[in-house]
Amino acid sequence: MTSEEALLPTTRRALLHRVATAQAEGRTPSLVxxxxxDGRIAWSGARSCVDGHEPDGDTQFRIGSLTKTFTAVLVLRLRDEGLLDLDDPLEKHLPGTDAGQLTVFQLLGHSGGLRAETPAPWWERTPGGTRPELxxxxxxRPLIHSAGHRxxxxxxxxxxxxxxxERLRGDAWADVLRREILEPLGMERTSPEARAPHAxxxxxxxxxxxxLPEPTEDLGLMAPAGQLWSTTTDLLRFAAFLARGDERVLCADSVVEMRAPAAAAEAGDWAGTYGLGLQAVRRGDRTLLGHTGSLPGFLATFWFSVEDDVAAVVLSNATSGPPVATVAADLVQIVADAEPRIxxxxxxxxxxxxxxLALTGPWYWGTQVYTLKLTAGGGIELQPMRGVGRAARFRACPDGTWTGLNGYYAGETLRVVRAGDGRVDHLDLGSFVFTREPYEGSAAIPGGVDEDGWRGLAL
Structure with missing residues (x-):
């Protein structure tokens, strides 16, 4: 670790204190x-009930539902290759199930209305062979809610x-995972089965x-929902990929797509949403992305903040006890608040x-003033000058138009409309007309402009 990567002693002390407190108060055998x-491991720490046997960044723990994020990435890869569409019904590619009407998107974002669990006995504590078929x-009766509603x-x-x-790749899920995610990202210590050293x-x-020791079961068909073992080092590599994208695995636009909420949050639960294989939670003014996971004997969480470029992983080998999701969020907050990103x-x-360049500067939608700015990468940004209104970023299209990337105008088209002499007459944004002056008389404004122009109040 170089001096530029190192954290301040006070920050390191706060991180160690948080981990030590979690292990002690959570009464867990070990916690790492x-x-x-900035894409580099800046701190690691662990506590154990056995002196001198603390786990480290190479020690595997079972990560439970963090596995779902890996599965989601594989599905997005299939979409990016044109092998499926997220709006495709499952039946189109995997016929013969009682959930064939659900879309791939609904399955990724848990909005298909399926039951939370399998029929008894509890799948996490029984061999995968107990359920040999889908x-x-x-x-x-797998569906208990209307699809797409919650x-x-x-x-x-x-x-x-x-x-x-497996159907579209013609290979086992675990082999596809290894070939398409783990090997490209250098995640050598992530695997479907435990490999020493492991907790x-x-x-x-x-x-x-x-x-009491917990049994460790191979989950069989349920493996894509929770099978994996991993380490803090590997999971931080995965978090860095999810923050930035990696063309060898999934492009930046697709990992950004995974973060968007896939369904409305439950009433009263506005602090968290779920995208496509990624959870999102609010911590004050900060958005944390990642996933939580558990299986008998293990708890796991990773969170990352794109704005702060900070990620944290917490792994524990107890069925219940330490609030690892809260601890991981605290670790991100400690670093981001104590040593803000430069x-x-x-x-x-x-x-x-x-x-x-000639298009930059003030534009008016009616009497509301906006500014148009150039952004890095050849984009533009339209935002209200007084902080009230709909801001958006736009990406250039080959036909000379612009496509909205966020907010109200996401997916909408911005066109530069020219007069007969070639000069810019106005901007058309989803039928809204933006002019260089408020209600500019010479511009083509729907409904026209009163010919007597602006006036005061005659007393």
Missing amino acids: AAVQR ADVLGE HHYSNPGYTLLGSLI GGWAVHPWADVM PEPWRPLPEVDEEL
């Missing part, structure tokens, strides 16, 4: 954590996605300081289109 900043995973977390839904991947899973008695230096654009 790590923090990444019908055994879904049960007799978020309802479903483990069987990700089993269906795993089977979809053992424990249940800690709620009213006494005694423990912005990149301002630099001028390498070149500029003179016609595009």
Whole structure:
């Protein structure tokens, strides 16, 4: 670690204190954590009930539902290759299930209305062979809500996605995962089965300081929902990929797409949403993205903040106890608040289109004033000058128009409309007319402009 990557002693002390407190108060056999900043591991720490046997960044823990994010990435890869559309019904690619009418998008975002769990017995504590077919995973009445109307977390839904991947790739889910995600990202310590060194899973008695070993089952068809083992080092690599994208795995636009809410949050639960295989939570003014996970004997969480470029992973080998999701969020907050991200230096654009430069400056939608600015990468941004109104960024299209990227105008088209003599008459944004002056008389404004012009109040 170079001096530029190191955290301040006070920050490191605060991180260690948070981890030590979580292990002690959560009564877990061991707990390991790590923090990444600017794409590099900046701190790691661990606590254990056995002196001198603390886990480190190479120690595997079972990560449970963090596995779902890996499965979602594989599905997005299929979409990007044109092998499916997210609006496709499952039946189109995986026929013969009782959930064939649900779309790939609904399964990714848990909005298909499927049951949360499989039929009894509890799938996390029984061998995968207990459910050899998808019908055994879904049960007799798999749908309990109307599709697309609400978020309802479903483990069987990700089993269906795993089977979809296998059908379209013609290979086992685990082999596709290794080939398409783990190897390209250098995640050598992430695997479907435990590989030494790894932690053992424990249940800690709620009213006494005694423990019971938890069984470790191969989940069979349920593997895409929760099978994986991993380490803090590997999961930070995965978090860095999800923050930036990696053309070897999934482009930046597709990982950004994973973050958008896929369904409305439950009433009263506005602090968190779910995208496509990614959870999003609000911590004050900060948005954290990642996933939580658990299996008998293990708890896991990773969160990352794109704005702060900070990520944290917390892994524990207890069925319940330490609030690892809260701890991971605290670790991100400690670093981001104590040592805020230093912005990149301002630099001028390498070149500029003179016609595009001429479009910058103030524009009026009726009497509301907006400014149009050029952004890095050849984009433009339209935002209200007085902070009230609909701001948006736009991407250039080959036909000379612009497509909105966010907010109210996401997906809408911005056109530069010229008069007969070639001069710019106005901007058309989804039928809204923006002119250089408020209600400019010479511009083509729907409804026209009163010919007597602006006036005062005659007394």
